[in-house]
Amino acid sequence: MKKETNLITISDVAKASGVSKTTVSRYLNGKFEYMSEDTGKRIQGVIEEYQYRPSNVAKTLKSNKSGLVGVIIADIASQSSSILLKGIGDVCTSHGYQVLISNVDNDPAKEREYIHSLMDNRVEGIIVNTTGYNEDFLVNINETRVPIVLADRTMDELKIDSVTTNNHKMTFDTIKFLVEKGYENIAFFTENPINNSVRLNRRQGYLDAMKELLNIDAEKLIYTINPADKKSCAKAIEDFNSLYKNNMKAIFTVNGVILLSVLKGIQQCNYKIPEDFYVCGYEDWGWATLVYSQMPVIAQDTYKIGVESAKMLIKRINGKADPKPRYKELDDVLIIKSR
Incomplete structure (x- = not known):
């Protein structure tokens, strides 16, 4: 009677093949020059019949790989x-x-x-x-x-x-694109940067661009959003709108999670894109342009x-x-x- 597959050992294969464990080990490691062709075929036949699988742990201990x-x-x-x-x-x-x-x-x-x-x-x-x-x-x-x-x-x-x-450069270049379109009131919507280098580099790229291109200290235009709080983004959008009510406004989003929050928040507040807010930012997950077909999006090749x-x-x-x-x-x- 054949043993359960998970109980088959190299000793069982050796016994059924009529060879030593060393010979089976050599076969498993591709050292066929140490045995005849018939012996190799016999070992392979037993391995297939018993559905033997070598222990990865044993192989690792021996080879350190x-x-x-x-x-x-x-x-x-x-x-x-x-x-x-x-x-x-x-x-x-x-x-x-x-x-x-x-x-x-x-x-x-x-x-x-x-x-x-x-x-x-x-x-x-x-x-x-x-x-x-x-x-x-x-x-x-x-x-x-x-x-x-x-x-x-x-x-x-x-x-x-x-x-x-190139998070910093791409953010800087995108803010430059917005400025060239005539936007000077540009907000940066982000999750809490904490120690996240990607968010921090994009944040710094925004601040550097606003300072260099518009001579604006834009710290006050950075809005930290909690994606789990549905009211968080809507409140930030209303706050930003109150600063520049009758002026052209743009929102840059730090990632796809925040982009989705912003799109929902704009809808919740009954605003329109691009009439009330021009929106762009990271990331191109394939659905942003369904909201506004001409929305610029930054594609990161993750x-x-x-x-x-x-x-x-x-x-x-x-x-x-x-x-x-x-x-x-x-x-x-x-x-x-x-x-």
């Missing part, structure tokens, strides 16, 4: 996170790696805990979409345990391999961030990277619809 890559996601509820993960997954799969994913809900304590858990599972490297609160911890892990690549969210000082986009992060990590794992940390900045694109 698990074939596993860990991924830390700050907030998996964000649409961009799923796109980032697809980019990472596609590259890792093509290179023979499996991906272990941990969502930390923007919680720094969870980020540290789950990174320890991934290392307990013997991952060969970790891609981190970080909360922004564990810089020293991440640097230490990268220098002493496993290689880390930061995806999208980065650090002020380059100490770890990082992939992001998939490519995932792809480049995975390539960078695998190169680091295989010892083919320069010892110094590497930084790669991809270009975002402002998509301007025309009639």
